[in-house]
Amino acid sequence: MVTTSFTHPQLFCRAGKSAKNKTVLAPLTHNMSEDNGDLSSDEMAWLSLCARGGFGTLILAATQVQTGGRCWQGQPGLMSDYQQGQFAKVAAMARGHEVLTLVQLHHGGVRASVELNGRAPMGPSAIPPGGRYPLGVQEMSGEQIAELKEAFVHSAQRAFEAGLDGIELHSAHNFLLCNFLNPTLNQRSDEWGGSVYKRTKLLRDIIAEIRRRLPRNFIVGVRLSPESYANVRGIALSHQMEVANILAEQDIDCLHFSLGDSFKAPDEGEGSSLLANIREGFIGDIPLMVAGKIADGLSAQQALHLGADMVAVGSAALGNPDWFNRVSTRTKLIKPPFSRKRLSLNGFNAKGLEYLLSVPGLVATPDDAQA
Numbered sequence: 001m002v003t004t005s006f007t008h009p010q011l012f013c014r015a016g017k018s019a020k021n022k023t024v025l026a027p028l029t030h031n032m033s034e035d036n037g038d039l040s041s042d043e044m045a046w047l048s049l050c051a052r053g054g055f056g057t058l059i060l061a062a063t064q065v066q067t068g069g070r071c072w073q074g075q076p077g078l079m080s081d082y083q084q085g086q087f088a089k090v091a092a093m094a095r096g097h098e099v100l101t102l103v104q105l106h107h108g109g110v111r112a113s114v115e116l117n118g119r120a121p122m123g124p125s126a127i128p129p130g131g132r133y134p135l136g137v138q139e140m141s142g143e144q145i146a147e148l149k150e151a152f153v154h155s156a157q158r159a160f161e162a163g164l165d166g167i168e169l170h171s172a173h174n175f176l177l178c179n180f181l182n183p184t185l186n187q188r189s190d191e192w193g194g195s196v197y198k199r200t201k202l203l204r205d206i207i208a209e210i211r212r213r214l215p216r217n218f219i220v221g222v223r224l225s226p227e228s229y230a231n232v233r234g235i236a237l238s239h240q241m242e243v244a245n246i247l248a249e250q251d252i253d254c255l256h257f258s259l260g261d262s263f264k265a266p267d268e269g270e271g272s273s274l275l276a277n278i279r280e281g282f283i284g285d286i287p288l289m290v291a292g293k294i295a296d297g298l299s300a301q302q303a304l305h306l307g308a309d310m311v312a313v314g315s316a317a318l319g320n321p322d323w324f325n326r327v328s329t330r331t332k333l334i335k336p337p338f339s340r341k342r343l344s345l346n347g348f349n350a351k352g353l354e355y356l357l358s359v360p361g362l363v364a365t366p367d368d369a370q371a
């Protein structure tokens with residue numbers, strides 16, 4: 001089998017837009033936006049380094065679409081004219097480097113912060129107070145679901161008006177769109193629950209409405225988690241493949257699986273590789289994007305060999321915003337944990353560094369320096 005190279009262009013066939021190569025900056029929350037979600041000059045500096053660094057596509061960090069859905073104090077928002085104007089600057093900057101730019105649209109759902117939103121989180125079904133939900137989770141009414149759909153579509157319209165190439169709907173990692181897919185969290189017996197197909201209704205409705213309002217060359221992607229992870233239960237590969245194949249029929253442009261590790265074995269079923277199983281089970285004729293331990297050119301090429309069409313780079317990009325330029329010229333990559341000096345050169349301010357420090361293994365400690 002001949003695998004194409006990650007340096008080759010990638011066509012989003014349904015939208016008719018082409019990325020200059022198959023590498024993608026994975027969505028990376030940086031916590032550097034202002035407290036009201038306005039973009040900061042530091043995050044723009046970071047994104048500009050990534051745009052210059054050779055990636056074919058940038059996916060901007062999880063971005064708030066509705067009050068009440070906030071998860072991080074420094075999370076960007078795309079809910080006001082001012083914010084739209086700031087995204088327009090990012091779009092213009094990226095276009096200057098011939099990079100496609102998508103913004104990841106997000107609502108925290110059961111993971112939304114009580115502290116930042118001043119209210120109990122909401123989800124498809126109620127969860128009584130206790131444990132990780134001190135105020136419980138409020139079950140969404142039909143009216144709230146309609147408002148939420150409108151919020152996603154409205155932010156997508158803002159992304160289009162700002163000149164971005166598209167959006168990615170964040171339906172992974174136990175956030176709201178993922179909560180609706182999860183049979184453990186979605187116990188509804190109305191039109192939004194009860195079967196796999198019905199659990200995809202919210203996503204299908206958002207996609208259909210974006211398609212109704214915006215030109216067909218606007219890219220719409222969806223990010224999914226393939227399996228349960230950490231202490232989040234209820235997502236299984238066979239279920240998520242059904243979801244992926246339903247979504248691929250909904251006129252989306254790419255399916256992005258957040259794998260954690262692109263080379264791991266599946267939790268469920270046969271086969272030595274989760275990614276190979278996904279490739280085999282995915283019948284959509286749209287690009288399949290994957291993220292998880294794509295650290296260097298070799299791993300990028302291996303993921304393509306296992307069946308990915310596009311590879312998204314997360315942690316490695318934090319220390320190497322010029323990741324593509326380095327790997328395509330065989331220049332040495334800087335390895336994690338990254339020094340604070342390196343990260344601040346890449347645009348991470350004190351808030352950004354504090355956030356990265358909360359993720360094990362990303363930022364060097366004084367002990368690493370001595371090792």
Ligand SMILES: Cc1cc2nc3c(=O)[nH]c(=O)nc-3n(C[C@H](O)[C@H](O)[C@H](O)COP(=O)(O)O)c2cc1C
Pocket residue numbers: 026027028029030061062104170172173223258259260291292293294295312313314315316356359
């Ligand atoms: C600091 C940090 C921030 C992240 N923020 C997001 C995010 O906003 N949205 C999202 O879907 N995934 C997010 N992720 C997950 C990454 O997109 C990616 O899937 C994950 O890091 C695995 O890829 P890697 O092994 O290359 O790091 C984040 C990961 C890290 C390390």
